[in-house]
Amino acid sequence: MKDLLVGRAAELARLVRVTRSAADGTAGVALVGGDAGIGKTRLVTELVAEARECGFHVLAGQCAELGDALPYLPLADALRGAEPKVREAAAAHPMLGQLLPGTESAQPAGLTQQRLFGSLLGLLADVQPVLFVIEDLHWADRSTRDLLVFLSRMVQTERVCVVGTYRTDDLHRRHPLRSVLAELKRLPTVTHVELGPLSEGDMSDYVATMGEVGARELGLIVSRADGNPFYAEELFAAMAEGDELPDELASLLMSRVEVLSEAGQRVLRAAAVAVRRVEDELLREVSGLPLAEFEEAVREIVSRGLLRVDGYGYTFRHALLQEAVYTDLLPGERTRLHAAFARLLSSPAELAHHHLAGHDLTGALAASVEAGRQAALLGAPAEAHEHYERALGLWERVDGAAGLAGESREGLAFRSAVMAAGAGDNHRAITQLRALPPTSEVLERLAYYLYEADDQPASIAAAERAVETARDRPELARALATQARALLWSPRHREIEGLTARALDVARASGARDAEVGALLTLATYVEHRGDVGRAHKLVNIAAAEGSGDLAMDLRARFHHARIHYEGGLLDHAAEVADEGIRMAFETGLKWSTFGTDLRFLRFLIHYVAGEWDQAETVAGGFPARVGTVPEAILSSYALFVEVGRGLPAVESRLGWLRPFWSDELAAYMSRALAAEHALWNGDPQAALDHVHAVMDRLVEGESGTIRLAAVGLWALAELGSTGGADELRRRARNAVEAGPTGEGGHLGPEGRAWGLRVEAEWHRVHGRLDVELWRQVVETFDYGFVYETARARWRLAEALLAAGDREAAQVEWDLARETAGKLRAAPLENALHEFGRRARFGDGGRRARFGGGSGGGGGGRGVRSGSGSGAGDGGLTARESEVLSLVAEGLTNREIAERLFIAQKTVSVHVSNILAKLEVSTRTQAAAAARRRGLLD
Structure with missing residues (x-):
């Protein structure tokens, strides 16, 4: 064939x-x-x-x-x-x-x-x-x-x-x-x-590949096979052997089995019970045949194409054939063959299967418990849970079940619930734990899973009962640590100090290292958000110093250790700890676990902030671009930091994949904030403002994420020449600064403080005031190590200095910003600085920007214009308004200006209205004439 x-x-x-x-x-x-x-x-x-x-x-x-x-x-x-x-x-x-x-x-x-x-x-x-x-x-x-x-x-x-x-x-x-x-x-x-199914023509061609066949027989096979190649093969084989052709496939398959010798049928029936690939020696033992007779029977079966050799064993040529043979077994025959396999196999999982099929409930219970334990070791919690549940289902029908299982029914049910949670079914775990006697161990896990399920009141109640019913010190330590964790974001968070202190004492005295690390991390998070960052560092250092025996806990410790350094502006220390955590995640196969992923997010941000954009782009290469879930969308959004900053073509494609996930608050916050910056760099401040408002509307009052969003929104308003909504953006940002990370005041890191200052500076810029000292503070606060934002703030500081008449100082800031933009290959910022330098007539401002006309620059090589406020000689116009005015003077319509600048026609209309008001004229012609008289046109 x-x-x-x-x-x-x-x-x-x-x-x-x-x-x-x-x-x-x-x-x-x-x-x-x-x-x-x-x-x-x-x-x-x-x-x-x-x-x-x-x-x-x-x-x-x-x-x-x-x-x-x-x-x-x-x-x-x-x-x-x-x-x-x-x-x-x-x-x-x-x-x-x-x-x-x-x-x-x-x-x-x-x-x-x-x-x-x-x-x-x-x-x-x-x-x-x-x-x-x-x-x-x-x-x-x-x-x-x-x-x-x-x-x-x-x-x-x-x-x-x-x-x-x-x-x-x-x-x-x-x-x-x-x-x-x-x-x-x-x-x-x-x-x-x-x-x-294959077409009749294809089926005819297929049958022809099997051997010589007459026209009548070919037609019969094609019509009976109904487009199924396997059925056609069986029909061809049966016809070649001169057999009658039954109507049903099962009958056809069994007709090919029935021509085997008695020994051959005996071996094939045993192979059907094995379900999967069966070893040669095991098949011989179960068949009960002498070696020579067994080998002859196997040779006959293989020659007829019913079994095929697979390494040191055999498999059925097709599962349909195995199913037909198995179905044809008599009930007693099937039970005896399963029992024979159970006597010879060593795999607990297969033993459980054969014991159950052989009606050996005692053997099935013992094998199911052991299969569950092995599945747990292999990292198969769902299968472990199923094995334990099978054993629990047999419990009342087997004498001495506790002895066979090696533990009580309650103990096995507890482990079954833990495995259900491990498989991601917290609801089932919670249901099973609630059905068990309320021991401290059961209540502690119940509290833990309730917290994960966002049922904080029930979690706190269960944790308190776990503490009350603890029988020994390790149980008490774990219950106290879980209770502290449950209270972390509740109105009772002030109890955490006392609870964690007690948990730490008990854990250290009893050697419960996992409880000790958990309590340390909860306490570190609490004191950090209360403003005691130094103490938080010490606590996380202790937590990360030695392993807890729980990899999730150890990775969590390293993540928080790196995060606290990062949020405190200690980027070198943050990078060192994050790298250590990432190495641990890779070595243990936990690259894609929750904290393994979080550590890589954090490492990306450290590279980004520190100005190591090539390395950041490499890390982002592992973030999915073609996303299908909310977690993937959040992960993908991080890559936008560098892609938007560099004006890369990948931005539009990535945003296209992310748009369907903007119904999720975090995914929208991550990606739409950067989509707003992308729109600003490309001359569409109205689109940017729409992104900002869409996200701000979903954020809770006082949430820290509003600070950066407000700054971007104010930037957009300055470009639009509008003050509408500026006060509200500023108010919300101020509330977030005052509320701090906890919502009750507290420590705000250098990045948060810098964004807060930028909000103030941008608010003044919207109102036509460039505050040199305020922009200098923004530069100094971002200069803890945030390379890109320092450069962007220097751009605005240079504008303010120029407007104040300090041309020399302005060029110094401009040069520093341009040098950073070049090193980062931040094309949009480079283009904006080039345009500002050209208009300010700085030393080499006329030199074409390295990335002029690139994807991040917008408008046909014009780049992004600076949004400077009023100076002594610009009539109070922003840079964008001056640009629009020059095109008005050329006689262009609003639509033509919009096309030239790659902005919305509505945005042009707003700029023209602002220009007429500031120049105190009523027509476009009068505006052009007034501009020429005042020397506002290049």
Whole structure:
């Protein structure tokens, strides 16, 4: 039989495009769906061959019909069957190494699943390009489904392609894969390929590849196969053997089994019970045949194409054949075969499956508990939860259940709830914990999960009861630390000092290091926002000094340590601590965990503020541009800081992806604030003001984020020559400055103070006053190390100095700002400074800016004009108004001026009205004449 791919050229071409795109650095995911036997595996096999020819490393694994019994089964199979180079690379990642044969599972140190996911992402980056194939997703366990979603969202610029196949005819309405597929198909990185039946012409061609066949037989096969290649193969094989052709596929498949010898049928029935790939020796033991007879039976089965050799074992040629054989087993026969496998297997997960199918409830309970423990060690909390729940369901039906489980029913139920929370199901964890006797341990976890679910009153109540019912000192320490955490942002936050002091005493006396670190971090956050930054530094230093045994806690400590340094303006110290935390995150596979991601955000901001924009751009390269969720949108927004600052073409594309997520407050705040600056640099202050108001309307009064937004909004008003709304922006910013981070006053870092001063300076600029001393304060306050904002403030200071008549000092500030803009390659700022220097006639102001006419400069090489206020000789006009006036004098209409300056026609109309009022004239002609008399035109 020739191994040709027939009738699938279009589908293969789509998959090949995904792999080629991945080879070029744009990762992708392809989902291949279709009925059983339609040719999914054949199509993917062809793709794998092409990918290998293009230099791809291939990882391929298959899910099995064991429910959630074996977590990460396709990943484990893929790693075991990978080429030596990939296996060696996987062994270097501890969490992946545990999936390889002969490796003991390490004790968990927290965030086990996230570590596994991060480790896989690290492996894919190490050995790229990679094609990772997961077959039969309709049988995937929960953790494998989670892994598929993770990869679909996280692979962006890696040279990685993930391909999954699934049966559409198995997806009933409540199948767990349906919601996953619906989510993934909306992602920009995912390509969906649906395989339908082959046409009659393609089916005829396909049958012809199998061998000689007469016209009558060909017509019969084509008509009966109904476009299904597997059915056609079985019909061809049955016809070649002279068998009658039954109407149903199951009958057809069994007709091919029934021609086997008795020994062959016995072996095949045993193989069907194994569900997945079965080792040669295990299959012989279960079949009960002597070696010679067994080998002859296997040779017969393989020769007829019913089983195929797979390493040191065998698999069915097609799952449909396995299902037909298994379904044909008698009930007692099925039970005895499952029991035989249970006696010989060592994997707790498979044992549990076979014990249950063999009606051995005692064995099923013990194996389920042990399978749950192993799943927890592997970082599969969803599967651990399911195994524990199965054991709890059997508890009342098994004598001596506590002895078999090695713990009480309450203890197992508690661990089941913790695993549910670990799988992201806090609601289920809370429900299960509330059903348990209210011990201190149960109440402490209940309080913790309620806090995570934003139910602060219930969290506080549960934490207080946990403290009251604590039986020993470690329990008390953890309960006190959780109670302090629950009170952090509540009206009772003043109790935190006393609670954390008590928690620390008890934790240190009992060796509860996790409780000690948790209490230290809560106290550090509290005192920092109360203004005692020095003490906060000391507390976080202690928390980060040695490991807590909980990786999440250790990363949290390093993040807060770096954050406090950053917010205090100590950028070098912040960078050092952040780098240490990022190294820990990468080494433990936690790059994409909550605090692993937060540390990389923070490191980006440190680079950005310190003027290390090339490094910042490198870090931002790992932030997704094609976003599909709110967290991805927030992460993507960070990249805009440098992209907008440099006026890069990527800004518009990124904003296009982000716009659908502007309904989320944080995503809107992050991206629309920078979209406003982008609009200002491109000469559209009205659009900028619209962005500012849209975000300000959603922020709570006194929220610190309003300070920077107000400054940007006032900048836009100055460009528009309007004072409307300026007082309100200033009022809200002042309230935020006074409220501080806690909303009750307190410490505001140097960046917050600098933005507050800039609001004041911008407010005066809106009203036509350039306050030299105020802008000097803005420069000095930003000069703690915020390179870009210092340069932008120097631009405004230079304008103020020039308006005040101090030309020499103005040029000094202008030179300093221009030097910084050049080093940063901040094209929009460079263009603005060039234009200001030209109008001020500074020494080399006529020299063309390095990036003049670039994407950040706006208007055909004009760049962004400075918005300086009135000086002695400019008639009280802003720079933008002077620019509009010169075009009015040329006789241009409002529409023509708008096109020339790349601004809205409405904005031009506002400028013209302001010009007429300031020059005290009533027509455009009079304005031009007055401007010439006063020497206002270049």
